[in-house]
Amino acid sequence: MRIAPLAAGEKLSLSSPDKLRLFFIGTGSAFSKVLNQTNVLIVKGNDHLLVDCGTKTPQALFTFGCPPGSIQNVFITHTHADHIGGIEEICLVGRYVNKKKPAIYIPEYFENILWDYSLAGGCAYNERSGGKFLGFGDFWDIRRPARVSRKPRETWEFNVGSIKLRIFRTKHIPDSAASWEDSFPSFGLVIDEKILFTGDTRFDADLIRDYGAQKKIKAIFHDCQLFFTGGVHASLDELSTLPREIKAKMFLMHYQDAWEKSADAAKKAGFAGFTRQGAYYVFP
Numbered sequence: 001m002r003i004a005p006l007a008a009g010e011k012l013s014l015s016s017p018d019k020l021r022l023f024f025i026g027t028g029s030a031f032s033k034v035l036n037q038t039n040v041l042i043v044k045g046n047d048h049l050l051v052d053c054g055t056k057t058p059q060a061l062f063t064f065g066c067p068p069g070s071i072q073n074v075f076i077t078h079t080h081a082d083h084i085g086g087i088e089e090i091c092l093v094g095r096y097v098n099k100k101k102p103a104i105y106i107p108e109y110f111e112n113i114l115w116d117y118s119l120a121g122g123c124a125y126n127e128r129s130g131g132k133f134l135g136f137g138d139f140w141d142i143r144r145p146a147r148v149s150r151k152p153r154e155t156w157e158f159n160v161g162s163i164k165l166r167i168f169r170t171k172h173i174p175d176s177a178a179s180w181e182d183s184f185p186s187f188g189l190v191i192d193e194k195i196l197f198t199g200d201t202r203f204d205a206d207l208i209r210d211y212g213a214q215k216k217i218k219a220i221f222h223d224c225q226l227f228f229t230g231g232v233h234a235s236l237d238e239l240s241t242l243p244r245e246i247k248a249k250m251f252l253m254h255y256q257d258a259w260e261k262s263a264d265a266a267k268k269a270g271f272a273g274f275t276r277q278g279a280y281y282v283f284p
């Protein structure tokens, strides 16, 4: 794997000359101001998938030279605004500017949560269609991932062209939840059988054991909260207790703007590093 920052003047592309690229639009926490929030564009050949679209994402995409309206495939990990605050724009641009529905890959029960709790207020009431206000399917080409297992936790699979995705439930909110089953729905991903992207999660050693420890997993991108332990994210101190071989392939993401204060501690603990915003991670 090599890391290739976007060169000055280079535009973020929705196709890749390499086999698989992850482009980190942002690597910051929910309240980051210097960094963008954490979201990633997966690109392989002519296929792409945007994973999360936070409040800062449309502007960040534009800044990287990729108009938000050109995104055609989306996956959402959970309904915090740093992961969905920008998708109303994708919805409205799709319906009223491009007149084309982008595809969204989403389990049915999570579609209801995303629409009823978050998107309907800004999207449903712009027009009546056949006497009814609009619904989720008026904005999205809905694709259902295939449920493959409930063990070790709820898991689904889907393909976006040549990109293979496996998604699974994580333990994010509330902070008192005892397990993934007890948590409000949030998801992590295994990308092309070789990359674990945890999404937002509290420290969860079972998740690493079941989805990240295998030899075929070459890189782990993990939620990391710096400076304190507690709340709804995995802390640097908690992650530091993981085995050395796991930390050696673990890149930290979703961190605070002042991350450089923890750079030495993370290096000493043996992590692969802090994920770099505005860079491609290119996998052979």
Ligand SMILES: [Zn+2]
Residues within 6 Å of the ligand: 029, 030, 038, 080, 082, 083, 200, 254
């Ligand atoms: Zn977040």
Ligand SMILES: [Zn+2]
Residues within 6 Å of the ligand: 078, 080, 172, 200
């Ligand atoms: Zn979150």
